[in-house]
Amino acid sequence: MIDDRATDPVAYLDQVAASAPGQGFKQRVLRLMELSPGHTVVDIGCGPGTDLGAMAAAVAPGGTVVGVDRDPMMVEVARSRLAGTAGVRVRHGDAHALPLADGIADRARTDRVLQHVDDPARALAEVRRMLRPGGRALLAEPDWDGLLIDSAEPELSRRLTRFIATEIVRNATVGRSLAGLCAGVGLAVRSVETHTPVLRDFGTADRLLGLRRNVRRAVRAGHLDGGAEEWIEAVAARPFLATFMMFLVTAEVA
Numbered sequence: 568m569i570d571d572r573a574t575d576p577v578a579y580l581d582q583v584a585a586s587a588p589g590q591g592f593k594q595r596v597l598r599l600m601e602l603s604p605g606h607t608v609v610d611i612g613c614g615p616g617t618d619l620g621a622m623a624a625a626v627a628p629g630g631t632v633v634g635v636d637r638d639p640m641m642v643e644v645a646r647s648r649l650a651g652t653a654g655v656r657v658r659h660g661d662a663h664a665l666p667l668a669d670g671i672a673d674r675a676r677t678d679r680v681l682q683h684v685d686d687p688a689r690a691l692a693e694v695r696r697m698l699r700p701g702g703r704a705l706l707a708e709p710d711w712d713g714l715l716i717d718s719a720e721p722e723l724s725r726r727l728t729r730f731i732a733t734e735i736v737r738n739a740t741v742g743r744s745l746a747g748l749c750a751g752v753g754l755a756v757r758s759v760e761t762h763t764p765v766l767r768d769f770g771t772a773d774r775l776l777g778l779r780r781n782v783r784r785a786v787r788a789g790h791l792d793g794g795a796e797e798w799i800e801a802v803a804a805r806p807f808l809a810t811f812m813m814f815l816v817t818a819e820v821a
């Protein structure tokens with residue numbers, strides 16, 4: 568999610584996960600995690616439990632999946648959705664102080680979470696603490712400077728990207744910093760790749776990226792002038808193309 572203030576965050580996350588770009592991204596994330604039967608996995612910032620079922624299937628038999636989220640509403644939704652799924656637990660907790668013992672996890676994941684936390688380095692130190700030797704972290708985070716929208720007025724596209732990156736998302740450029748942050752907490756980086764979904768349908772892009780909503784906010788905040796609302800409608804009316812950049816990093820406890 569671009570920001571924490573979507574009107575219905577659960578519906579928003581469901582829409583992202585169900586979209587074609589979301590599915591492609593999540594499949595790649597799961598593949599990079601290399602889950603095996605018996606693994607203990609921690610999904611930090613699990614949201615409404617979006618991927619807990621898929622992870623549980625990949626670590627069965629004998630595995631455990633622990634979802635952690637700081638938002639009690641997300642925890643409640645995840646618990647109710649995963650009730651009855653063997654091997655899944657959902658905990659209320661903060662990424663900066665995970666409610667889990669040292670060295671218990673084979674795998675840890677963040678999917679669009681470090682972009683929101685107060686201190687990504689501290690959250691990664693927690694990941695390091697909780698992983699066992701040989702354990703792997705998969706960090707999937709955006710870099711919002713990489714949001715590009717085709718437009719007859721590219722300067723307005725640049726200014727919208729700048730508004731989102733500087734005013735809306737707390738750690739908007741965390742994607743490019745993940746490898747360095749991992750090294751800083753003693754995690755050995757094994758791979759870094761980018762994932763750049765190409766969106767060719769305005770409706771999908773508006774749902775995933777909140778384009779109209781963020782243009783309205785930028786106008787209210789004085790970062791774009793009133794004409795920007797007409798501009799985004801013109802963008803919607805012509806053949807559409809937008810892309811944005813996700814970084815997928817795997818790092819291990821050496």
Ligand SMILES: C[S@@+](CC[C@H](N)C(=O)[O-])C[C@H]1O[C@@H](n2cnc3c(N)ncnc32)[C@H](O)[C@@H]1O
Nearest residue numbers: 568612613614617636637638661662678679680
């Ligand atoms: C963009 S959502 C992603 C949810 C989930 N990973 C998914 O793929 O659907 C970000 C989630 O991170 C959670 N979150 C943000 N900051 C957190 C923190 N400091 N500790 C734990 N969870 C956090 C939010 O409550 C939200 O559920």
